[in-house]
Amino acid sequence: MLIIGEKLNSSIPSVRQFINDKDTAAIQDLALKQAAAGAEYLDLNTAQGDEVPNMEWLVRTVQEVTDVPLCIDSTSAVAIKKGLDTVQGDKSRVLINSISLERNRLEEVLPLVLEYQCSVIGLTLDDNGIPKTAEERIALSERLIETLTKNHYDIDRLYIDPLVLPLAVDYLNATMFFKCLTEIKHLFKVKTVSGLSNISYNSPKRKIVNRHFLTLCMAFDMDAAILDPLDRKIMTSVITNDFLLGKDRFGKKYLKAYRSEVLDD
Numbered sequence: 001m002l003i004i005g006e007k008l009n010s011s012i013p014s015v016r017q018f019i020n021d022k023d024t025a026a027i028q029d030l031a032l033k034q035a036a037a038g039a040e041y042l043d044l045n046t047a048q049g050d051e052v053p054n055m056e057w058l059v060r061t062v063q064e065v066t067d068v069p070l071c072i073d074s075t076s077a078v079a080i081k082k083g084l085d086t087v088q089g090d091k092s093r094v095l096i097n098s099i100s101l102e103r104n105r106l107e108e109v110l111p112l113v114l115e116y117q118c119s120v121i122g123l124t125l126d127d128n129g130i131p132k133t134a135e136e137r138i139a140l141s142e143r144l145i146e147t148l149t150k151n152h153y154d155i156d157r158l159y160i161d162p163l164v165l166p167l168a169v170d171y172l173n174a175t176m177f178f179k180c181l182t183e184i185k186h187l188f189k190v191k192t193v194s195g196l197s198n199i200s201y202n203s204p205k206r207k208i209v210n211r212h213f214l215t216l217c218m219a220f221d222m223d224a225a226i227l228d229p230l231d232r233k234i235m236t237s238v239i240t241n242d243f244l245l246g247k248d249r250f251g252k253k254y255l256k257a258y259r260s261e262v263l264d265d
Helices: 013-021 024-037 051-063 077-086 103-116 134-150 173-188 196-200 206-219 232-244 249-259
Strands: 002-009 041-045 070-073 095-099 119-123 158-161 191-195 224-227
Touching (some): 002 024, 002 191, 013 024, 013 051, 041 051, 070 077, 077 103, 095 103, 103 134, 119 134, 134 158, 134 173, 173 191, 173 196, 173 206, 196 206, 196 224, 206 224, 232 249
Parallel strands (some): 002 041, 002 224, 041 070, 095 119, 158 191, 191 224
């Protein structure tokens, strides 16, 4: 399971304040803690504020202290471009979050994906919004894959996000998401990803819901998750699930985590 650390996001009030105040120490501390906890990408989002200059500052600030690859998270092609231009080193290591079949986003973000040959998260979304059925989301996945393939993009670098919606809205939203994971993997042989926290929106004890949702997603062979790596219980789930699902040969990672006392009952 690829872990994308979610903590450097301006939608979090404290992080938004750090960015607005240009609090280098606080931002770098969050970056280092997530990397130490096992994040393999760091998601950077500056949408809540002066997005473009803040993205430039955030990329520079994070890269001063860690070489963990970055996930440039924005609906704005201008902000994504600024992030890519600012990244030092191999820009193809960047993960772009995200592209969709919305006309404007496709026209503006696709050229960046193709220019830099970055990995990209593809949303099952078009100008009509998020489809209500699994079948419609699977169809959008196919259309997006066809579009990228026609433009000679390496589909091995694509992560499809079928966009889970809250259980509080419809108690079948999780099962529909699992169906999407299964069919997308079976039909198209591409990677899948989710931002976990949507599933628990407006539910009590959200961390419990997120943790068990993650376990089921991993059982349905989801490849990556945007989550809080500083949550020891959810990281324990990741490590344990990989062991149970045969993705941790001889349990080496599980035993290392045990010896390092990072597993949390």
